[in-house]
Amino acid sequence: MKVNYFISDIFYVCLRDLKHYLKQRVRIMATLIQPIIWLVLIGNLMSGLTANPLTLKFLDAPSYLDFMAPGVMVMTTLFTGLFAGVRVVWDRRLEILQKMLSTPLSRTAIPLGKIAAAVVQGNIQVIIVLLTALMLGVTFKTGLAGIMVILIFISLFCSIMASISIALSVNIRNMETFFALMNFITMPLMLTSKAMFPVEAMPGWLKFIAEWNPISYAVIPLRTLVTKGWDWTVIWQSLIILCFFALCFLAGAVFFFKRARA
Amino acid sequence: MKNIIEVKSLSKIFPGKITAVNKISFSVKQGEIFGFLGPNGAGKSTTIMMLTTLHLPSSGTAFVSGYEIKKSPRSVRMQFGYVSQDLAVDDRLTGYENLFLQAKYYHIPNQTARERIKILLNLVELEKRAKDLVETYSGGMRKRLDIACGLIHRPKILFLDEPTLGLDIHTRRQIWQYITDLREKQGITIFLTTHYMDEADSLCDRIAIIDHGVIKVLGTPQELKSRLxxxxxxxxxxxxxxxxxxxxxxxxxxxxxxxxxxxxxxxxxxxxxxxxxxxxxxxxxxxxxxxxxxxxxxxTPSLDDVFLNFTGRSLRDEAGNREQAHKARRMLRRIRS
CATH class of the missing domain: 3.30.70.980 (YebC, transcriptional regulation domain)
Structure with missing residues (x-):
């Protein structure tokens, strides 16, 4: 019975956030357009620029668009995940969080439900990116099964990012601070990873950072699945690392959420 | 009559040695409307937050319907409904969705939830607007919805933090009517804080005046007035x-x-x-x-005179406008965080 309650708690916290998400038409429109801008504009532009044997060797992919599509998926997830904390700050501001905390809702289920909602949103948005990429002529080497595996990776990565966001959000009382903090995290994290640019083209110090950047762990298996095929060593290795980090960060998010004062 | 809330030398000290509540003790009888009065920052909300398990007390304890707030917070949460002073309803959702989610937070089965929502919507006269987004509701409608949310699990106690703050006279009277009806027809114990003296006077069976975290005086409105x-x-x-x-x-x-x-x-x-x-x-x-x-x-001495006598401040100055009250609370929240 207790387990049932726990699952029900996660489900309804998640459902509430998703209802909010689906009612934000402008935001959904923006998430539809954003990948198109990235892929159509930057992707095509860079494809022209990089269509020479030397850069293609760096990229190790049929075209820059193929190289970049997994990067855009990860970036979209990164943003969706990191914005999960906005909901906590907002709910606290409106005293809705306090109202939820005064009910028998499990206090572990609240952060987990919010992370689950972020994961669902991340998946929806990645599917949009996928479709856009397919329309632009990106070929997925591993086909539909590969796409399923991509969504598993995306879910894990999204839950890590949402956990970080929620852990950071619990002690923040106003939106401005939160957005500033998120911007501070996202841009450097994105640009020092293997998401947008081939590691071979980076200077030594940047190569070192990119090697350790958590985003790289999500981008590499995705890129393998899109441009190379079923390379099980890469896939298993990344899956284990991401699973490990996801569990650690989920536990961290729950810990910080429960410790925070109402 | 039985005591449904027992508070025993309850204290809350926030970091920075700010004593919000200082060893208060009192009890609330079953089925009464108990008013908690005090200037801004006197410790009213902090006390409610401890009784509703949102804050842990620094020392002392309280029993809510027989359950201790520190040892069994989950059982305590089943006993009361909490309506905060901000209109804590989800305005991106419909009135119905608000109530349904609230029901699910209490693990009420779907069928029962649907039946109760129907009854509650009828009680707060919102059945016609149930399918509309709460964004389109007026302040009074939101408050009524919020009260309905607090009643979904049929609690024994209802905590109302400033139930009529910022509402017009007509709506205030309507809310008073709901409150007295709840007590008369369902025997719910009501614990409310308020800034309005007329509200406390006409609604409450007993009143406690709190200032600087200490209860200055407690009794029926008539007793308090005759103390003067x-x-x-x-x-x-x-x-x-x-x-x-x-x-x-x-x-x-x-x-x-x-x-x-x-x-x-x-x-x-x-x-x-x-x-x-x-x-x-x-x-x-x-x-x-x-x-x-x-x-x-x-x-006849009014509660205002009583309040002035015990706190050295007139409550009318304290009431101010909603904006002022919010500012004061925001400051407190900064201290809390």
Whole structure:
């Protein structure tokens, strides 16, 4: 019975956030357009620029668009995940969080439900990116099964990012601070990873950072699945690392959420 | 009657050694409407937050319907409904969705939830607007929805933090009606904080006035008012008959229930407990002695006077506007965080 309650708690916290998400038409429109801008504009532009044997060797992919599509998926997830904390700050501001905390809702289920909602949103948005990429002529080497595996990776990565966001959000009382903090995290994290640019083209110090950047762990298996095929060593290795980090960060998010004062 | 809430030397000290609540003890009887009054920052909300398990007390304890707030917070949460002073309803969702989610937070089965939502929507007169987004609701409608949310699990106690703050007179009276009905028809114990003296006076069975984290006084509104000595009757005798005053006073002193009589020139001030019934007797004496009166005045001390007496502040200044209250709370929240 207790387990049932726990699952029900996660489900309804998640459902509430998703209802909010689906009612934000402008935001959904923006998430539809954003990948198109990235892929159509930057992707095509860079494809022209990089269509020479030397850069293609760096990229190790049929075209820059193929190289970049997994990067855009990860970036979209990164943003969706990191914005999960906005909901906590907002709910606290409106005293809705306090109202939820005064009910028998499990206090572990609240952060987990919010992370689950972020994961669902991340998946929806990645599917949009996928479709856009397919329309632009990106070929997925591993086909539909590969796409399923991509969504598993995306879910894990999204839950890590949402956990970080929620852990950071619990002690923040106003939106401005939160957005500033998120911007501070996202841009450097994105640009020092293997998401947008081939590691071979980076200077030594940047190569070192990119090697350790958590985003790289999500981008590499995705890129393998899109441009190379079923390379099980890469896939298993990344899956284990991401699973490990996801569990650690989920536990961290729950810990910080429960410790925070109402 | 049984005590449904027992508070035993409860304290809350926030970091920075700010004592919000200082060893308060009191109890709330089952089925009563208990009013918690105090200036901004007196510790009202902090006390409610401890009783609703949102804050852990620094020391002391409380029992809510028999459950201890620190040891069994989850059982405590099943006992009460909490309506915070901000309109904590989800305005991106419909009224119905708000109630349904709230029901699910209490693990109420879907069918039961649907039935109860229907009854509650009917109670707060929102059945026609149930399918509309809460964004389109007025302040009063939101408050009614919020109260309905607090009742979804049929709690024994309802905590109402400033239930009528910022609402117009008509809506306030409507909310008062719901509150008294809830107590009369369902026997729910109501614990409310308020800034409005008329609200406390007409609604509450008992009142506690809290200031600087300490309970200054506790009792029925009538008791509190009589602590100030009672009602005051002032008689102004016509100047031509001043000579008759000493005789008049002698006669007045024969009446029972007179606590004090003072004279100053032509004025006689009488302090009494039951002014309305005394008035007739006093006037009869005056008439018998054919003393012409210039003026008669009766003043009943209001809760405002009580509040002023015990906190040294007038509550009317405190009420201010909603914006001021919010500012003060935001400051407190900064301290809390």
């Amino acid at each position: 000595g009672g009602d005051i009757i002032t008689l102004d005798i016509a100047l031509t008959h001043v000579a008759k005053i000493p005789r008049l006073i002698k006669l007045l002193k024969t009446l029972t229930n007179i606590k004090q009589i003072k004279t100053a020139k032509t004025k006689i001030t009488i302090v009494t407990l039951h002014a309305e019934s005394m008035m007739a007797d006093i006037l009869k004496i005056i008439q018998k002695n054919s003393i012409p009166l210039e003026m008669v005045m009766l003043k």
